[in-house]
Amino acid sequence: MRIQSLIKDAQLGLLFQQGTFGLEKESQRIDRKGNIVTTAHPSVFGNRSDHPYIQTDFAESQLELITPPTKSLEDAYRWLSAIHEVVLRSLPEEEFISPLSMPVGLPPEADIQEAQFDDPKDVEYRQYLSKSYGKYKQMVSGIHYNYQISDEFIENLFNLQNEYSSLKEFQNALYMKLANNFLRYQWILLYLLAATPTVELQYFMRNGVNHSPLKEKQLVRSLRSSPYGYVNALDIVVNHDSLNEYVNSLEQLVSSGRLIAEKEFYSNVRLRGGKKARELLENGVKYAEFRLFDLNPFEPYGISLQDAKFIHHFLLFMLWIDETSGQKAVEIGKNKLYQVALENPCAETQFRNEGEQILTALIEMLKEIGVNQNEIVYAQTKLAQFANPMETINGKLIQAIQQIGSDKQLAIKLSQSYKQRAFERFYAISAFDNMELSTQALLFDLIQQGIQVELLDENDQFLALKFGEHLEYVKNGNMTSHDQYISPLIMENKVVTKKVLAKAGFNVPKSVEFTQLNQAIEHYPLFEGKAVVIKPKSTNYGLGITIFQQGVNDREDFAQALEIAFREDKEVMVEDYLVGTEYRFFVLGDQTLAVLLRVPANVIGDGIHSVRELVEIKNNDSLRGDGSRSPLKKIALGDIELLQLKEQGLTPDSIPVLNQNVQLRANSNISTGGDSIDMTDEMHESYKQLAVGIAKAMGAKVCGVDLIIPDLTQPAEPTLSSWGVIEANFNPMMMMHIFPYQGKSRRLTKHIIRMLFPEIV
């Protein structure tokens, strides 16, 4: 099967590079001393049987993290990162993820529990493996790499060739070529990417006796891929001459009892497309799974994006070359793999020549199909590693172990630093930091609870969620099917909001609307002496609002405020001013889940530090940043803040006395450095019920209600002097409640999930 010339002639290089990718990464949970834990798989991850992201492999301690299929490796890698951050932040404080493929700190075999799946067959199979291979071998971890060739590429290619008359057969042949050539040349990737040169003695211990086949201190390239790793007996042979023979010989091994099931065939390539191999013949191969790869301990997620791309290029090359390996070549390849696996990793490989030839040709291909220059450079550094074995991951790992003393010491050091790293911006999902923090918080909970997420549009914060057959869509963290369309439309319009709420009997400040400046000014006598707020009908963020807290007593002032408001909108409201404190109520359905007080940017004096220093200290809070990539915003010392200081007779260099409250802003917005203070438990229940009623009156399920309340400890009375509603907000901010400056965190995203998927308990 020759496709190289077809790709060149038809300019299919771009299409050739497209594909679908997925990564499955196994690893052991270890404790602070580097020992594999014997605790159960954390229940916070829900039911593992259906969990799309967080599973267990052989042992209860052995996490398997799975990325969803994605159209690019970049995306697969982002998912791998996100799932890691979720897992690391969810593990008990004293648990970590081992960065090594070979197990460290192995407990006595009896203490290793097979993963406790719901289905007894899943557990039985693992118990069978324990008996057949011993538990320790099953504790070895690695990365599985799933690759699906682009359908469109296959179709295009099929139309250009004339060897095959059926698309399905062509597709199967293509995958067979990929698999066989990979098995023939896999030793090259092993040489470059292996990272299991050694293992703790315990791995070879049986009943107190050392069964190690290695000499003391002997290092190898890959224990995991060697006969001492997690591999089938050498006499388990499946014929790769054709897909037909592959299926027949695999079935023969199972029916003769040599394998308990097809999945016990641990080939470094598995062809995927059905539960049984025979289905591949009927349905065609859908994708291939490559299982060769050791964890790269220097990468927090076990593999670097560059290596993932390099593997992709290697796979492309396996398709690109004209030859297709048959069973004979596959056997050659497997033999080479075993030989390379047991080579001295600090020395050159015996097959250096072949390796360099293949990589040189691979680099030629990369140029031919128009791959990015820096990826070509990366392939060249890989090529150079044939001359410098110590430059491979293995080489670096051996040095690192020697430096620190043992595998275990390295595992302890790296696993702890990776966990610490995952907490640096604990409120974010780093890989999806292009999305809003609230969507990131939701994503965290979705990944943790095992709800399938599809990112329909990241820029637009649009997600599709699936649990079983139940599909839901979410935009901006809390805009869902549970709200009526009319509700946000009501809330968008302040005049309509007030009319709707007044109609439903809630306290709203009285107001008059004007559409003409002159007409509004002429109504001055109606408002003279009254405390009023003048505001545009629809704009937000406080633009164009003037407050006459002490009453408007000058017609000129009144006219000017109107003019400012009319700049923002064609309609302006003159509203009675309510006395009291403004609180934000976050309502979901029948419940007020959180109440927040927003306090203008400020610092509290300690009699020692200057205002400037106090601001700096306050800004050191890890929650404070630019305000979009962080829950709170750093306090600035700009013109507005300086003016505010001046009004208090202060400069940035003044040293306020102990407990002196220094105001840096008049407005309470979080976006200008304000503090968010959770008041949920302090707020009298009656106001929470009011907020629920207000949301209901507008048909809203999720709603941010702003109430003015003079005394939050007194029960609500029916009059405006007790409370008044000044605004209701759809798509209310969640981060300020989830990560407040002060007070309890309210994990609203979990409630959103419960609303969408009440079937999850």
Add this chain to the structure above:
Amino acid sequence: MRIQSLIKDAQLGLLFQQGTFGLEKESQRIDRKGNIVTTAHPSVFGNRSDHPYIQTDFAESQLELITPPTKSLEDAYRWLSAIHEVVLRSLPEEEFISPLSMPVGLPPEADIQEAQFDDPKDVEYRQYLSKSYGKYKQMVSGIHYNYQISDEFIENLFNLQNEYSSLKEFQNALYMKLANNFLRYQWILLYLLAATPTVELQYFMRNGVNHSPLKEKQLVRSLRSSPYGYVNALDIVVNHDSLNEYVNSLEQLVSSGRLIAEKEFYSNVRLRGGKKARELLENGVKYAEFRLFDLNPFEPYGISLQDAKFIHHFLLFMLWIDETSGQKAVEIGKNKLYQVALENPCAETQFRNEGEQILTALIEMLKEIGVNQNEIVYAQTKLAQFANPMETINGKLIQAIQQIGSDKQLAIKLSQSYKQRAFERFYAISAFDNMELSTQALLFDLIQQGIQVELLDENDQFLALKFGEHLEYVKNGNMTSHDQYISPLIMENKVVTKKVLAKAGFNVPKSVEFTQLNQAIEHYPLFEGKAVVIKPKSTNYGLGITIFQQGVNDREDFAQALEIAFREDKEVMVEDYLVGTEYRFFVLGDQTLAVLLRVPANVIGDGIHSVRELVEIKNNDSLRGDGSRSPLKKIALGDIELLQLKEQGLTPDSIPVLNQNVQLRANSNISTGGDSIDMTDEMHESYKQLAVGIAKAMGAKVCGVDLIIPDLTQPAEPTLSSWGVIEANFNPMMMMHIFPYQGKSRRLTKHIIRMLFPEIV
């Protein structure tokens, strides 16, 4: 009770002018020959018992049109206009509304049917009236004017005075003053506004005998307000000295059997605030109803806005003057009324002096409280009418009757011209033409079917609807509580829409999205030779879209199209182009209610007229206008159209041959003069079902689905060559279906109402 100085001192002039207003207008349905009809109240108006706008008064033929309470007379008047347009367009072709208070074309008494209400008591009461007064007297029509003094004004005034210690008593006293002074001076309004100088002889006929008290050809100022009109016997006296005595004496009249019920007391002022008069004492008077006014036949709605305002000013003056009439003065006023009613309308009134004094003082008040200059001028013209009786409405009416020959002839002429006028822009509600046509269409149906409408925000097309206790909100004609919030968010985003629809198994054209121009251009090889559409992700109205219908064969063209698209959005899609015709499906719930084909602006040659003339002829269609205040837009002959003509080798002066289709635009938008053609009945059912499924997949109840279909007569197949969905729209346009250029009208607004209020059958 002196309030004049309080208003002056506290600058309450503006507040004094505020109030709540309502108009109730009775009138007879007549036929083309001017005879009162004997047909039933049209069933299209639904159940009259609960109808807020369209009722019957005494007789089945006697319409009573009621405006909802409004804060301004302008608004009351707009409602009066709107209700009239609805009624006139809903009446049978051969029925009209008589413009005269006095009945014309009276049928034999036996043929007059009392209004057939559901409640037998309502019918019985009318039968009692027939017996007591004779049916003919009950056939007289007029306008009732409801006026509520501003609560805020009353409160302000109450706080300034020290005569009354209870707000309720103060309020009652204020209304009592208003009522009594009105009764004292009502003759002035009668002189100025009366319009019943004469009546057909039949009115006085009983069993073939003429009982007329008038001399032949004798004219009076107001038959209706004279003892020969619709009034109580002269000895029915209710004491107006105080509210207490008023209630007691009224109850006495009923308990003694002189009146069958309180409502039989036909005072020209009724105090309102409860079902029984006694409730006024307990709850306070809420508003007053003034029943003095004859229909002004020269006004399509029976009263001019200027006169309505003048009446308001007269009422204000009744409050303004220092005196408060007692029962004695009320009797004087009633006597003067009767005297003036029977005066010769062509001569000066005997009370001219008093009239001029009062109006002069009224004009002073208007100046004092800051009323608009043109309203002061209007009051001055009224004042001048004391010197020129022929300038009053009566004077003009007498001349008009003399000119045309009879009351009946005048009624025929005016009623027909008013009906014709109501059809001029039959697709609009003239008084609410500031709103979108679709909202106007909805309003039409709501008024017709008797659903209470509150205009929450006209600029925002926001309505509150109420039927019984059932409340619904509607924005822009079809945005309601029945749609999920997430649906429009999905539809707003073309990428998300496609993913959602593809997920649900619908045919969507394949597409690739790009966020960077260079990256997109580099993908040229993927699209070379293919028919594609390049478009921005989110913008509408066709901006930034390029179609390569014949395949893109030049990298430069491709790059340029991308550049144009990137000007409109940060994300651009390259989408497969679908071959076929685009149809708009209007889906509501489980049904496709309408299918529309939009055809680019065009004219069809007749071998006689030039293109310019053909355009002019086509533009004469009453549906064509500016496109926002009309369902279709006039075809322009601008640069784009000239270019389009040029491509066909034509100029505006060319004369196309018979049946030559001359294209004036390439795009099919209605907004550029395109034709809308209803295809609902032609479209194969299978596509209608698909459109319903597509709407459902997005959780939408109301949805405009755009399908590309090569052959609408063939059933839908599962492949893209049979059909494809290219867009789904929330808040889809309704007018193009309701008033299409060609084909059946689809009254979608009625379906929206049925969706919101399924309880209405």
